[in-house]
Amino acid sequence: MDYKNTISLPVTDFPMKADLPQREPNRLAEWAASDRYHAIQKHAADRPMFVLHDGPPYANGDIHIGHAVNKILKDIVVKSRLLAGFRAPYVPGWDCHGLPIEVAVEKKHGKVGQKLDARAFRAECRRYAAEQIDRQREDFKRLGVLGEWENPYRTMDYAYEAGIVRSLARIVDRGHVVRGFKPVHWCFDCQSALAEAEIEYGNKRDPAIDVAFKFIDGKKLAGAFGLEGSIDDASLAIWTTTPWTLPANQAVAVGAELVYALVKTARGHLLLAESLVESCLLRFGMSGEIVATTTGARLERCDVQHPFYDRVSLLILSDHVSAADGTGLVHCAPAYGVEDFHAVKRYSSEVLNPVGGDSRYAADLPLFGGQRIKDANPHIIALLQERGALLSSTEFDHSVAHCWRHKTPTIFRATPQWFISMDAASLRKDALSAIDTVRWIPDWGRERIYGMIENRPDWCISRQRTWGVPIPLFVDRERQLPHPRTGEWMLAVADKIEQGGIDAWFDLDANDWLGADVDRYEKVTDTLDVWFESGVSHSAVVCSRDNLGELPVDIYLEGSDQHRGWFHSALLTGVAMYGAAPYRQVLTHGFTVDAQGKKMSKSAGNVVAPQQVMKSLGADVLRLWVAATDYRAEMSVSDEILKRVSESYRRIRNTCRYLLANLNGFEPQNAVALDQMLPLDRYLIGQAHALQQKVIAAYDSYQFHQIYQDVHAFCAIELGAFYLDVLKDRMYTLQRDSLARRSGQTAMWHVLEALTRWIAPILSFTADEIWSYMPAREHPSPLFHTWYEQLAPVPSDFGLNAATMALLMQIREATQLALEPLRRDKAIGSGLDAEVDVHLSALQADALRPMANELKFLLIVSRATITTETAPAGATVVEREGISVAVAPRVSVAAKCVRCWHHVDDVGTHPDHPEICGRCVENVVGEGEVRAWF
């Protein structure tokens, strides 16, 4: 007789081969067709909110692997919060204004005013940004990121532009914005101030000179050294690498605590820091001896003569002077150095600023008027030589600030700018205390941003650009102070911008607003720093959309460079506007590097392009890599690494496939209640419950690599190497509707329900695919659901308690080890060709007595006999924590049942079924086998 039809083999249409690059786009089309994002949002409408607020990528160029990592991590967070029972909306955004887009448009249409006027140029920028967004959007969606893609926020949206102006109005209103002349990074090629974030450092060769400044009052100088009389031939020496700043010299600074020496040399007395006397004299090619010493504090206001202009340079005290190099005295040109500026400010409010935005000296500057500063250096050095003020002249290589766009050196230059003052309305203090209301992940993020806020200068928010949101102010032409009605007018301008975009300000006629005052006030044409624009998204997006809850949002999640970028500008604007941080948590991830930890670059040939990975391996493999990698450090990726990840992917996929195959013919009405289940199945449910607790905790604390490890191990070890292996006999040979088989199917169903949810935030495409094969799913995707609730820990009086289970696993291990040599010698094919004697202590034997009859099913052998006799010499012993078990195997001599492949003595005892065992006879024609344990 053919028993094939009496056996229930696993069957499923779920494909073994993932074919992700082909299959994923179909699923995306389905998500789009069924408007999956809004369907889930609607379904979750009554839940508590969890808002991850998207940091806007810059709308220029195709996405790279760093973008992919960022968006995937966000998606994992959002989806896991959905499963945790929150309504987790996700509105993606783009940063649209700013220089890179201007540069791209300039390449095609020339600079503003050449072919296009400013208005047409802005229109081109807007069109260009929209195109870039469309390209990036398709790539982001292809990653499987769920969000409001059809209605994202864009910083160039009229409503957002208006939101920026309203935010600025509020910050002005709260007294944080000040007008000032301050040295800012200035690029002559951009002809604009640059933000700290737009600065790169690079090497540059500069002249390095020592210059003498003559003391004016010899008597006062002598007094500072405690000497009698007057020292009339004394000079001090400064060292500088920027001779072009000497025309703007206003002071020389000394350190109050430093010790200075008066050195007698052939050219008269020289003032130097004591510790630098030797090295300076060597550089000057002089000899000399120290006549007296004093501290810097006593030298204050022993003023000196400017080396080539007829004016006094103040001798001032400053903290920024050190005796590490140079002469220990610092030449101060407050217009061209931040520290100089702050040092001189305490002595003089005047700032000499002879250099124009085009890098030339003002025409009326004596001696050098109209020259370019970089051409002026040799002329200045020659003049110093002529006047006998040059002590030494060499060249010097050092690292200086460069424009990130032009790669040319920038200078500090005092320009009239708008600032958010860190201290005028205690912004720094409030921001520092707001930092401690935020959870920083990883926790070193707190130190990093704290240090930055603590030490940063005022935030220069004005730029002189075309494609940016205006600072819509009218200022007094003379005093540069805003018009008294500024607060009210800014809000009115914001309303106009909401209707017509930023052109509404640039087109605006000042006469309409100022009336009779039009000669007294001028319209500001500066634009805002783009970091300000994206920084205020908490106001322009979160507070302005009705579906994103309230501030603070739950989390900001960006790369670790954003402590100086978006986290920073969002914190400052948040505190400036509401006195509080706009976020509760800030999570940062590391940069993407290659397998050797090197930065990716085209020239190194180690770039992994996400678009390419989509085509070759699929989004889910990339997503699994992101989840599997600890994002707190640098994230290594290479084709080799991704290949390994796709092997892990296959393991998880095949486990799910095997579970589905075993669920063939199972519907929820066939489910067995937990308390009716076989103990082994109930044990598995307990294991799954424990793992789900871990998975939930790991998602709650954003430890995704932990989830990957645990879930992968569960698939490979608990299910693959144990449970599913043991269950084969029961699934295949028992009656379809038998309690024991339905119990096993119920366990697998519960596990698959839970497992699919665990992986859904990470393997979004595959989870949905599995879901579509799930028996009677409630909703079309696991993302409509929350964590699975039908799992439970085993009851306290459970028969298969932890100790028993440990003993059984130990016996199973011993059995597998014992069978290995027989298998190697081809004495047996499978374990079912063997029998084992299990040698246990009396206590252990007692514990296993109730399940002794079914032990062979757990060990997958044809007979397992428990004995308390001493093990024979050849037995395999496995010892664990002082407890040992021994297993002695032998080849079974009983006949093999053709149906279940067990070797059993009763094969052939039934006259109608001579080829099968008694158990199989019962399953084929009888009431069906009953199992109590495994």
Added chain:
Amino acid sequence: MTARLASYAWLWLSAVMIALDQWTKAIAVEHLIYAQPVPVLPGLNWTLIHNYGGAFSFLSHQPGWQKWFFLIVASAVTLGLMEWLRRTPRSNWILCLPLSLLIGGAIGNLIDRASLGYVIDFVDVYYQTHHWPVFNVADSCVTVGIVWLICYEIFSKEARTERQNGKP
């Protein structure tokens, strides 16, 4: 015209069945937890299940497709049945009754598919561990209608054959 459409009066029965079907489904959704059986009698549970395709399992994991497939097939069948009903004399209740049950049942499930993408089932009949597929009132109407029609065809054929044989 009125005479031609007279048998459409039977659609009142369809309407009643649709109302009964939708009402019971609403109660099931309101009171039952998904896939958790509530015992009613020995051999009967209420078990709430969403059926995305059921018999046509090849369609049930083709995302989106099965919804349209079932909608089109069910609409076509309903229109066919209504045409059949129109051509049947109103007084021929032996034929009109099963047809109107079938129409009611088809529309009952059609409403679910169109609005939800799946059909709500909740009647779980079983014997020991053997479970019948979970069904609903609309399924019952369809089943009764089909069985009735089959019996009608068989008996009327026999009647015809007998009449023919009976002729001298």
